[in-house]
Amino acid sequence: MDITPVSQKRVSQEIIEQFVKFIIQDDLKAGDRLPSERVLAERFGVSRPSLREALRVMEAIGLVEIQRGGGTYVSDFNITPFLSVIAPLFMRKKGFELEFLELRIMLELKGVEMAARNPRTDKKDLLLPLVMSMKEAQEYDEGVRADIFFHRTIFRLSESFFLQKSAELVENILEYSVSHSRKIIIERVGDTNDLYQQHLRIYEAIVKGDVEEARTAMETHLRYTLGFYLE
Structure with a gap:
């Protein structure tokens, strides 16, 4: 060699x-x-x-x-532990929430398309419990955890190495983004029913294998969230 x-x-x-x-x-x-x-x-x-x-x-x-x-x-090139240390530095950047949501739109639209195309038969088993957890969550943290795992699972279902690694790169920031966004929505709307309905629509499209509907549902969800930062 x-x-x-x-x-x-x-x-x-x-x-x-x-x-x-x-x-x-x-x-x-x-x-x-x-x-x-x-x-x-x-x-x-x-x-x-x-x-x-x-x-x-x-x-x-x-x-x-x-x-x-x-x-x-x-190793399997898992850099999440390293990024978890430096993630707070990214979060200090002015306007990072808006920039990160725009990044999420790019990554998650492709991820949800690929997840919908995936012929796996266990998509319902993986996603439905998370959607129901969002609906039935009694505590704020329960809803946040279910929301985060829902989006992570979509990246897993994409079965794209590069998308999954991209998601790992921003995993800690994704957790913060989901938690912070839900908090803002609860403060302004009063509940998370809209979020539940949006995730339900995404789930149903993925399980049906409807790529266009899955993409539309995901974009609607993310731009709904983005709107609260633009107000």
Whole structure:
């Protein structure tokens, strides 16, 4: 395998760059165990302390999973834990709620189209309990959780790797957005019945496999929410 020796400048960054090449060239998959630290350090031409530092960074950004005493494994590239730390920085940006809702419209319209096209037979079982939880929620947090999981499940049903990873990128901000939006709507409307009806319409379109109706229902829902920020 053609691995370029790592220079002393920006050692951790260069190890990570070489590591990504290593994954691609060796066609490693999530769950594959990596060679020992000694072997990796020799392969990359770095010291073991430098390698350990790079591995800690790669664990934080979701490239590897380190099992204490059990070795190091290629991960499923889950960067959610890292993003959960920095998400509050995005939320400080003036007007971020509006910008994020516009981003949600782009992502979720494509996601709901693909979910509606998906021939899976378990869509009703996955989505209906969440819709009913929104209807029957006695506590504010119950409705928020059901709402968040409803949108996450649609991304899962899209079965699009890139859409699901895009959703992971903004997962913590999505949670904040849903919670904050529901709070504003309750304050101004008095209840969440409109939200329940909108989610019910989305659910019914997905289960029927009606792509156009699913897209229309999702856009209606998101633009309804957006309207409260534009008032």
